[in-house]
Amino acid sequence: MESNFYTEPTKYNDLRKWVCSTDHKRIGLLYMASIFIFFLVAMMIGVVMKLKMLSAGTTFISARTYNSLFTVHGVIMIFLFIIPGIPAALGNFILPLQLGAKDVAFPRLNLYSWYFYIAGAVCALTSLFTGGGAPDTGWTFYVPYSVTTGTNVSLAVFGAFLLGMSSTLTGLNFLTTIHRMRAPGMGWFRMPLFIWSLYATGWVQLLATPIIAITLVLVILERLFNVGIFDPSRGGDPILFEHMFWIYSHPAVYIMILPAMGIVSEIIPVFARRTIFGYKAIAFSSLAIALVGYLVWGHHMFTSGMSDTARVIFSLLTFIVAVPSGVKVFNWVASLYKGSSVISAPLIFVMAFIFLFSIGGLTGLFQGALNIDMHIHGTYFIVAHFHYVMFGGTGFAFFAGLHYWYPKIFGRMYNEKIARYACGLMLIGFNVLYFPMFILGWQGMPRRYYDYPAQFQALQRLSSVGSWILVAGILLMFHNLVKSIRKGTPASSNPWGGKTLEWQTTSPPPTENFVEIPVVTSGPYNY
Amino acid sequence: MESEQHFVVTNKTFISVWAALVALTVITVLVAQAHKGNTSVLVPLVIATTKASLVLWYFMHLKYEKKLFKLMLLVPIITLLVILGLTFLDIWFR
Numbered sequence: 001m002e003s004n005f006y007t008e009p010t011k012y013n014d015l016r017k018w019v020c021s022t023d024h025k026r027i028g029l030l031y032m033a034s035i036f037i038f039f040l041v042a043m044m045i046g047v048v049m050k051l052k053m054l055s056a057g058t059t060f061i062s063a064r065t066y067n068s069l070f071t072v073h074g075v076i077m078i079f080l081f082i083i084p085g086i087p088a089a090l091g092n093f094i095l096p097l098q099l100g101a102k103d104v105a106f107p108r109l110n111l112y113s114w115y116f117y118i119a120g121a122v123c124a125l126t127s128l129f130t131g132g133g134a135p136d137t138g139w140t141f142y143v144p145y146s147v148t149t150g151t152n153v154s155l156a157v158f159g160a161f162l163l164g165m166s167s168t169l170t171g172l173n174f175l176t177t178i179h180r181m182r183a184p185g186m187g188w189f190r191m192p193l194f195i196w197s198l199y200a201t202g203w204v205q206l207l208a209t210p211i212i213a214i215t216l217v218l219v220i221l222e223r224l225f226n227v228g229i230f231d232p233s234r235g236g237d238p239i240l241f242e243h244m245f246w247i248y249s250h251p252a253v254y255i256m257i258l259p260a261m262g263i264v265s266e267i268i269p270v271f272a273r274r275t276i277f278g279y280k281a282i283a284f285s286s287l288a289i290a291l292v293g294y295l296v297w298g299h300h301m302f303t304s305g306m307s308d309t310a311r312v313i314f315s316l317l318t319f320i321v322a323v324p325s326g327v328k329v330f331n332w333v334a335s336l337y338k339g340s341s342v343i344s345a346p347l348i349f350v351m352a353f354i355f356l357f358s359i360g361g362l363t364g365l366f367q368g369a370l371n372i373d374m375h376i377h378g379t380y381f382i383v384a385h386f387h388y389v390m391f392g393g394t395g396f397a398f399f400a401g402l403h404y405w406y407p408k409i410f411g412r413m414y415n416e417k418i419a420r421y422a423c424g425l426m427l428i429g430f431n432v433l434y435f436p437m438f439i440l441g442w443q444g445m446p447r448r449y450y451d452y453p454a455q456f457q458a459l460q461r462l463s464s465v466g467s468w469i470l471v472a473g474i475l476l477m478f479h480n481l482v483k484s485i486r487k488g489t490p491a492s493s494n495p496w497g498g499k500t501l502e503w504q505t506t507s508p509p510p511t512e513n514f515v516e517i518p519v520v521t522s523g524p525y526n527y
Numbered sequence: 528m529e530s531e532q533h534f535v536v537t538n539k540t541f542i543s544v545w546a547a548l549v550a551l552t553v554i555t556v557l558v559a560q561a562h563k564g565n566t567s568v569l570v571p572l573v574i575a576t577t578k579a580s581l582v583l584w585y586f587m588h589l590k591y592e593k594k595l596f597k598l599m600l601l602v603p604i605i606t607l608l609v610i611l612g613l614t615f616l617d618i619w620f621r
Contacts, residue, residue, distance in 0.1 A: 207606050243614050294606065295613060307620035310613070 100183025356392025
């Protein structure tokens with residue numbers, strides 16, 4: 001293997017080579033390792049929850065423990081895995097390479113963001129074992145319960161605050177990098193679509209995250225000093241918390257999904273061997289999603305006691321945000337049409353993404369309709385919906401990107417056959433796990449309940465079996481990827497025949513990415 | 528690197544801005560005490576925006592910056608305005 005950033009001499013020769021490095025590639029890998037460790041932890045918590053749901057009533061865990069389990073599962077999956085996931089891990093590694101830059105605009109700030117992430121994670125995890133015990137509010141920390149519960153909400157919320165700092169700084173770093181550090185000749189419309197999606201994400205991270213930060217600080221103040229801002233008896237308003245929480249947390253959904261869509265737009269032209277259909281439409285739809293995504297948070301609160309005027313307007317806006325997402329799906333499918341497709345693991349993951357994301361997206365529209373939402377709000381239907389979008393969508397796209405850029409990151413190939421089996425297993429397990437939840441929710445099974453009546457037994461059990469298949473698939477995939485870091489066959493610079501700049505340098509890249517900064521003379525998908 | 532230009536702002540300007548800030552604070556307090564329903568929310572919001580703009584414009588020298596910086600500042604302001612507007616669609620029409 002040629003000299004690369006792993007082998008080139010650095011200032012330190014111990015662990016500091018990693019934790020004190022300002023190289024975006026090393027920071028990306030630091031994020032990747034930490035993010036996947038947390039993912040596996042939260043995944044196992046999910047498995048325990050499904051194991052409990054095999055039977056009704058109290059079995060091996062109590063109702064109270066179940067409350068803590070779904071809270072911790074949600075907090076870790078949302079704040080430690082899926083929000084930072086693609087931008088911080090793959091984005092950090094790939095963004096400067098795709099731009100033809102040596103690093104991000106603020107390398108030290110980049111490392112600082114990772115420390116914020118770790119500090120936030122430490123706080124969130126410490127909260128499980130200290131004070132009044134693991135928070136039991138659900139990841140949404142709704143008042144008044146989050147203000148009155150004796151569990152350790154303050155520390156968990158402070159952890160989420162620090163994670164928000166990390167996310168904001170990463171967004172700022174990426175925006176500046178994209179504006180200032182594109183290779184000569186790379187105009188805005190010659191940028192790869194993954195970059196466009198990170199650009200849209202960066203704005204959401206920068207403008208929405210401070211709102212959750214202030215909201216979480218208010219919860220802490222309320223708990224410690226009883227300020228009264230969410231207390232109606234003192235002129236406060238509990239629904240104000242929901243507004244402030246979702247003003248961030250809905251755009252956060254787009255922080256999660258936009259980079260995933262970027263990966264899909266990147267993989268399809270490479271494996272279909274043709275230029276992407278509607279480049280500008282995809283680029284602008286990312287911006288449109290980021291923009292309109294700001295204005296739809298109220299659809300989480302249709303049953304909370306909001307005014308009718310607000311409900312109607314938020315419902316309308318929710319239907320509008322589906323349009324740019326639809327534009328993307330049609331463009332992806334049109335790009336595959338009449339392409340000379342090379343069926344390989346990244347493309348298979350992308351196909352799974354399109355299938356699962358379409359189900360997730362369309363069931364989201366059910367809930368955008370006011371009358372239907374009255375029926376299914378707070379049921380398993382919503383749990384199924386957001387797992388289809390977040391895991392079926394973002395998760396599968398993350399794995400697609402991981403397989404796609406794996407040879408670039410590690411300089412080796414994984415076992416293609418195992419990767420395909422793992423994807424198949426995950427796809428089957430995923431649907432067996434989550435599809436019954438749509439039916440259960442429609443029949444009235446509420447989310448976050450640890451007990452259920454006898455008529456839900458069969459579907460609950462089917463769903464639990466699905467969780468085992470899914471986990472088997474995930475573990476197989478990780479086994480393949482981890483093992484191949486050392487044992488895989490060496491990869492060439494450009495094993496997929498990609499046209500974007502990351503494929504123009506060696507695998508893995510040298511410390512400053514390119515021996516000579518490349519000059520861009522055409523669009524990114526010139527097949 | 529270009530050397531930054533320094534604009535001399537007269538003490539008179541600074542004092543007038545300070546006086547305006549104090550006056551606006553007084554109005555905020557008076558409006559809050561008047562208990563005028565929706566107006567007691569809207570007026571302080573408008574005043575707070577005006578005060579922040581005065582500080583940015585004169586004390587932080589935004590007035591002498593390039594147009595791009597002024598435009599960039601508009602992005603978060605508009606975002607906040609839209610967010611507040613949508614929130615009040617709920618609160619005012621309950």
